[in-house]
Amino acid sequence: MLMNGWTSLLAVAVPLVVQAATPAPEIITRAIAIAAEQFGEEPEQISVVQVQPKVWSDGCLGLGGLRVDCAERLTPGWEITLTNPNAPYPQQWVYRTNQSGSLILWDAAGSRMIGTLIQRPQRLSLEELPPPLPEGVSFRVIRQSDASGNRSPSTTTTLLYNDGRIVQQTTNARGETLSRTLRTVTPAQVSQFNQLLSDRRFERFNGFDFVPTPVERPVPIHLVSTPTATVRFAEANEYRLASDLVAVLRAWELLVAKGRLPSQISSQTS
Secondary structure (H helix, E strand, O other): OHHHHHHHHHHHHOOOOOOOOOOOHHHHHHHHHHHHHHHOOOHHHOEEEEEEEEEEOOOOOOOOOOOOOOOOOOEEEEEEEEEOOOOOOOEEEEEEEEOOOOOEEEOOOOOEEOOEEOOOOEEOOHHHOOOOOOOOEEEEEEEEEOOEOOEOOEEEEEEEEOOOEEEEEEEOOOOOEEEEEEEEOOHHHHHHHHHHHHHOOHHHHOOEEOOOOOOOOOOOEEEEEOOOOEEEEEOOOHHHOOHHHHHHHHHHHHHHHHOOOOHHHHHHHO
């Protein structure tokens, strides 16, 4: 009789969970859409690494921490691992879902990128946005460096004008600005670079802030702008960026340094 009583109690405390072999396709699709929005990737570029059935410890899918509003019940669901196999730096995003897919949460601790915890980009506040681009400028990079060692803080602004001039302005701690023309590229190259911005849908990154918090060490900060979008990231943290942003930055660096664009861009637009 006592054994039957304990059996009844266990049946209530640990209900039998019936889990399907695979989640419904719409759950996968929704997880991919969430990852694309959070990390600035194209949904078509994201693929599934693995899907595992799980039984989470509570209604917050085991991610509620000390929250008191998480339902204390076993919750069947899925652990979905996603990746962009074409990204220049390997990265994986892990999401937890309930069985119906009505709740999908990012598992920050489970997500990895070349051995480093991924940090989801934040949003720039209005106070953090730079002023609009000057007239006749199609692209701008502002590099801000803090004081470190014997070096004073400085700001370097590099501008791409519609007529092909690449102009660099450096402002020192005293507020003095030195301006010089680095080089002049052809109107065709300006057009090709602007087409790259369009092809890579730079506008969708508007307001994204990839600067990690807290900052582990003082590093220069970059604010990259077009007339319609601005994104911020920390130097040496390129691996945190979406692959489309990396493609834009690499093309820009080559244009400034050598006055040319990657060969695949030139051939596509010639």
